[in-house]
Amino acid sequence: MPLSGSVDSVMAAIRDDAAVEVERIEKTAADEVTAQRAASQRTPSVSADRDQRLAAARRRNAEAIAQTEWAARRAFIEEREQWIGRVVARGREILSATSPDALSRLAAEAVAAVGDEHAEVIAASSGGCVARAGSLVVDNSFDGRARRFEPVWRAAIAEMYRP
Secondary structure, rough: OOOOOOOHHHHHHHHHHHHHHHHHHHHHHHHHHHHHHHHOOOOOOOOOHHHHHHEEEEHHHHHHHHHHHHHHHHHHHHHHHHHHHHHHHHHHHHOOOOHHHHHHHHHHHHHHHHHOOOOOEEEOOOOEEEEEEHHHHHEEEHHHHHHHHHHHHHHHHHHHHOO
16 A cells, blocks of 8 residues: 555554543543542541541542552553554554655665765565665664664654643
8 A cells, every 4th residue: 555645644544543532531541540549538437536537548548549540651651552552553664655756765775875975785585675885884774764763753652742
């Protein structure tokens, strides 16, 4: 399947999907925290050691709320990582269907990076290519490109998830 749309439109679609996912996760976490806080505000029965029991109950409730908030944050992070994995897998699927023109552009980019128009260009098994000129090697395979650009796309995704 050929790549359709610009990089900006793909990023906009990813941002829209992420925004919906963030809203869902935040609502779930907020509902859980609200339920825990409501449970912590129930009045205990009156007895001789009321103050001690009340303090102990407050500590337990505060700990339960903190644990719930931590669990919600962990779930949020895990869901985000799963979503990122799905996006990366989809990107690899799109890249695997690239045209010969796209592969030619990857080879030209690798040769330009090596700086020697007589560089040896080898097709990579994962897609893309590797260019060699003497001891200088430029990995322009899909895996190599993914490693180089990961900090960029992770930063963009992290920005989408900022509160």
